[in-house]
Amino acid sequence: MTEASSRNGADQPTHRYTAELAQRIETAWQARWDAEGTFDAPNPAGALSDGFEAVADRPHLFVMDMFPYPSGAGLHVGHPLGYIGTDVYARFKRMCGFNVLYTLGYDAFGLPAEQHAIATGVHPRVNTEQNVANMRRQLHRLGLSHDRRRSIATTDEDYYRWTQWIFLQIFNSWYDSESGRARPISELEAQFASAERATPNGMPWAEMSSVQRRELIDQHRLAYLSEAPVNWCPGLGTILANEEVTAEGRSDIGNYPVFKRNMRQWVMRITSYADRLLDDLDRLDWPEPIKIMQRNWIGRSEGARVRFPSPAGAIEVFTTRPDTLFGATFMVLAPEHPLVKELTSERQRDEVQAYVRQAVSRTEVQRQEEGRDKTGVYLGTQATNPTTGQPIPIWVADYVLMGYGTGAIMAVPSGDQRDFEFARRFGLPIVATQMPPDDWFERHGIAPTVHCDTWPEAYIGEGRYVNSANESVSLDGDRTVSEAKAIINQWLEQHGHGMGTVTYKLRDWLFSRQRYWGEPFPIVYDETGLPIALPESQLPVTLPDLEDFKPQALEPDDDRTDPIPPLARATQWVEAELDLGDGPRHYRREINVMPQWAGSCWYELRYIDPVDDQAVVDPVNERYWMGPRQPGDTGGVDLYVGGVEHAVLHLLYARFWHKVLYDLGHVSSEEPFHRLFNQGYIQAHAYRDERGQTVEASEVVERDGRYFHGDSEVKREYGKMGKSLKNVVTPDEMYDSYGADTFRLYEMSMGPLDASRPWNTRDVVGMQRFLQRVWRLLIDEETGVTRVEDREVDAETLRVLHRTIDGVRADMDGLRFNTSIAKLIELTNHLMRSGSAPREVADPLVLMLAPLAPHLAEELWSRLGHETTLAHQLFPEADPAYLVDEQMEIGVSVNGKPRARVLVPAGADEAAHESAARADDRIATLLDGRPMRKVVVVPGRLVNFVVG
């Protein structure tokens, strides 16, 4: 015992609700919940179905969090915000009679464990298991009501066996665009074999060699090998993410050169699902901003490919705005465009060559850094605008990138800001194709005109079409952009100048990593070098043990050799003798591993059936927990809570995998997560001294609005909680100083769950005081005796109680835990004024507190004489009789200014409202002698007199 606590202990009442008592209560109840399996949710079928009959006719709910990466640093108080939120909700719903599936797993593959292993030589599994154990301990101490039988880690062999199994499902499928869904690859083979589907080069299936057949089929798989552009860093021996490459085109770590090159990689054909991923967003209960982000990421745009005749043949461009084609007054090629050389005139040769050389030597990042100053050079030749027949100059400029579209654009300066700036810079013509609305001109302070000389910028949007007609087509007049696109696309096709196309920003998903700590692919290669799927019976393909986990570093300038991933070192494992049905033969295993996303793409399914060794998930259990609730529903997890940083990648990848599994008939739900909720972040203040060094935030003191670390003044800033800012507060510190219930309550009371908020340890004590008041209300602090009275409750208290029940219920349902806490405090403060609690009020108070502060609530519930846990007690229901008052207090305003409050009987009519308002002395004085213009009466709310 510390000095401080022993001193307090001596002076305080023996039975006060202190941190110490809270800890005793909390650990005792956690042990009991574990022993009794209080939060085990029965499945309808399989190993976890014990006790299902008892809940079979109840409603059910699947609540989950985005699972954590078990980092070595453990948790800080920012991490559990969402977990506490889901726990409160899960506990509340359980008390509303729901069978609730709620658990938490660990996303345990990934780079930090691997880097730790490289640095220390300790196997990543050892380190990962330690980290998982530590996080489990920290979270368990928080009292989360997880079904612990269902907690998985993505690194478990029993788990990644099924990750590999799903990979095989995807590998063994193709996307049938006729029916708009994935189908088994065998059905595609059958189509080729029966000649129902023609082979690309017309060669009959029967005459194709087995290698030719395999190559053809492999081109259609949803998981396929492809040359993909990557950032290759030979000095590190790995491929880097964009964010790991510096602006100078070198590696963040080690400062080695990085090369952009194509490399053979596993890729997933997510683009096949682009339209479904887009359309089904409309059927999901997700925050609108997240839907918008996904829509933007998928980036569907209807445009056209247009061919512009030129001296070197047709130049093909892609445009999203074919409706502005009449306004294309020049063309721009990327410096790398193959036709640049051919189209350059003799006179311009030197200038163009110099420009191209300079542009190509720059990284993409540098080209972007130049900001708004456009550069470019005229090639000296011209193409023809197919709509107007007019010659238009061809330029080369580095704002056009070879990697997008066709590497050439038609420039419509009146309708594209970059083209507009380029045209202004080089004095190129600008022709309007659409008339901006009047307010656009007004905003820019110019008179409406179709002549663009006065326009300060391009106009992008809807507008009456002008200058857009030739002998065979006219867009002129009022029509929407999409109508105009349809007309011009049809014209392009009819006249052989191009065709309408749909494009997406979304690209296929690069799925291989040159790492160690990830799922091995269930793939081997034979002498042809073509991939072969292992049969299900040979899963899991386990990771071989290694001593050294580093990828092999090469000469820093070697941009030709292929990467040598760590698994290449496991030569025994790589070179395998296997019987795949045609006798033992020699194969080479795939030495890449899957990305960290793989394990998180389907974990909701395994929560449902964590120990099933026959199937990824038993269809009966999947249908029960995730199946559509009504015809037309997508189905999916009822509530998925996590940070907004996963708005795009994780949520899109998981949706894609789920849809493949749906198409193949493995799940009944079309979407993994029906309702999504983004919790905010807990942020914290950090402090820097004069040298810009962060100092330990806990040692900083405030004096008169200034901050000091020791004697020196420090500057305060605000950011994410983390080691680098030295502002970490851990849950363990909170357990020690206040207990888990106070900590939970504080996090929930700080603000709405979806808002970010600053951590302030100083404020925590408020929630401890609240819990102390609840405790003191029911327990004598001196004797420890429970004091609850079987007496008549006064009418006012009943009204307060039932209003609280009504409000708290609604708040909990809407995840508004901050306001539900405020209501419970008000009820408690009301009861404290009379100094004691009648049983009729004590029981519901404790039950309402239970989701938020479950340990204290259980303890009080038990001391109130109840023998079983309150986890499944019914949440109190408000008696509507107490929700209506006999009298209503309404506001009285004069000219909109509140001037008085008066009482009117419940159900009073408008006239009664008005006369009650007029009867008030103050109001009468204010109205005296002034002409009445209008009287507004909102029954039960207010009366507003509008006077002259």
Place this chain on the structure above:
RNA sequence: GCCCGGGUGGCGGAAUGGCAGACGCGGACGACUCAAAAUCGUUUGGAGAAAUCCGUGCGGGUUCGACUCCCGCCCCGGGCACCA
């Protein structure tokens, strides 16, 4: 530059278009204490002696009435970026 959020007391925040500031922290005063801490009670947006006036980033608008709805701007946070 574009997209998405958000600006309310000293601080975190509350408010179906209807009393702005619930609840908590902090502050002030008081009780208990030799004293302090802890706890409890009262009080606390600003100005003013008071009546009252002013107050939800700024400027307009709609409305009997705007923190809330509309238009324009400023600032902060997050994401994306010459994606045609």
